[in-house]
Amino acid sequence: MDEIERQSEDRAWTTAKTLAEALPYIQNYDRQTVVIKYGGHAMGETAVARQFAADIVLLKLMGVNPVVVHGGGPQISAMLDKAGVKSSFVDGLRVTDADTMQVAEMVLSGAVNKEIAHWITVAGKQADVRGVGLSGKDAGLLTVERTRRTRRDPDSLIEQEVDLGFVGEPTRVDAKLITRLIESDADWVPVVAPIGVAEDGLTYNVNADTVAGAIAGALNAKRMLLLTDVEGVKGKDGQIIRQMTLAEAEALIADGTASGGMIPKLQTAMAAIREGVEAVVILDGRRPHAMLVELFTEHGAGTLVRAQ
Template sequence: MNDDTDGKNEKPRLRAVDGGLADQEARQARARILSEALPYMRRFADQTFVIKYGGHAMGSEELADDFARDVVLLKQVGVNPVVVHGGGPQIGAMLDRLKVQSSFVDGLRVTDAATVEIVEMVLAGSINKQVVTAINRAGGTAIGISGKDGNLIEARKLRRTVKDPGSNIEKILDLGFVGEPSHVNPAVLDALRATKVIPVIAPIGVGEHGETYNINADTAAGAIAGALGATKLIMLTDVPGVLDKSGQLIPSMTQKEALVSLGDGTISGGMIPKLETCLSALRAGVKAAHILDGRVPHVLLLEVFTEQGVGTMIGATRPPAAS
């Protein structure tokens, strides 16, 4: 009877093992991935990652679900993820629906009193709650806040100058209620750190007299990362990372190399402010900054838990080559 019982118990297992070479290889691949990830899980336990979430990754339901699962996994293995989200396209769509005219200067939306109300409604309302819901649906516990909650982001009016091509005289542009962080008060985030809660932050700041300011999400994420002394600032973009003059990905850069690239014209367009934000965060004490392609499924896990990583990492020194 014992032999019959043992045989019955073993048959299903043997059939599973004989399920095919492809099935075995797939399971072995999963085991290798877990084995490779384990040292990084240990290394980053109890470390804070500030993740700027935006671009096309927010516009795809499938990528949004991948992002939510990745953030939940980070929390479950002991990382403290803090999400800062953007929402430019969604704001533009709402302004169009309401027939509110808006314009841009150097990539920044000129924001009058009427527009900033809509910006706050979209960022701190619908978008914030969509991200929170996705993370909760993936098994996490997310809470949505804006930079106004707990005076998290104190802001001042952002001023830009432009040089008149004819007279060569600089004039100050009035961007309305577009702001930049003047001070970050991380107390509310510090209070959440030891809990299971994942904070999701809308980049809205509060001025000295209680006025609302629209803040670029990259800038907000960098300021928050610096204030928290984060281990990593991770910025999800719509490009593979920082590219050289021939269009090839630069896997890693030192701060000095990044400054040289900004000065010699290697970096151009929208990558300039992103790289400047990374450098500002590093100067504030962040250990490393990453610029990743948010269109790649599970890009967070690929960067954090694999040896080669993806995208571009900027740090004080160049990481050692893989052996």
């Protein structure tokens, strides 16, 4: 046996060992729903998007029911720049006027949503796993209300309401369509764009993390994975915190250890857990196979938040 053959045989034994070690974890997630929030700048990279799609197909073939909720902030910004439309942010939320809302819906429900669903279908072609693109407007999936935010005026110290425009927050999730898809004999993978409708019929842009949390709660998901551009939640020493409770997450926000964009992610995680999700994991979506490492190995990836 030459060196190449020996290396090939070693890889085969390593693969078999890995699969055997993963068996308890695979059984743990059999027929369980996992909601995955997919976002960040990695969405714009074709190679990363195709790898993500392949991992989603693998989850489906291993008995997991994945539901994908995606963002698209960088893509919206790029399209707004092309259209010459200026946008601003308040507390991480894009101020969305009527023109911006039209662009956001076009990008999220159109280009981004269908691209992700397409790559899942391509990756799952041989196994007949197919991505299905949806938005919160389909089948009454996501009902929202206008988001209200206040800021304290630095001079008068008076709380003033900030008009974010067409930015919404979920008030009701009707998950019948998603449930039908994941329980169907066909291997459908729902891919949801974070667009919702208010009671008055107006369309609103919704933070994708918030939508993922609301859908995960409505589906009583076993896990919610927040794929982002950071490795996880860092403590005061700058090291990644591997696990934390709701109380510890609240303390990180209160003492300022968690700041910026990590605050809404932790708030989303806490809200989802209170709605019945077993645990939420904040992890780096740029790392290949991060979802598989988190779900099917003893090491995990990122920061896991649970009730206690």
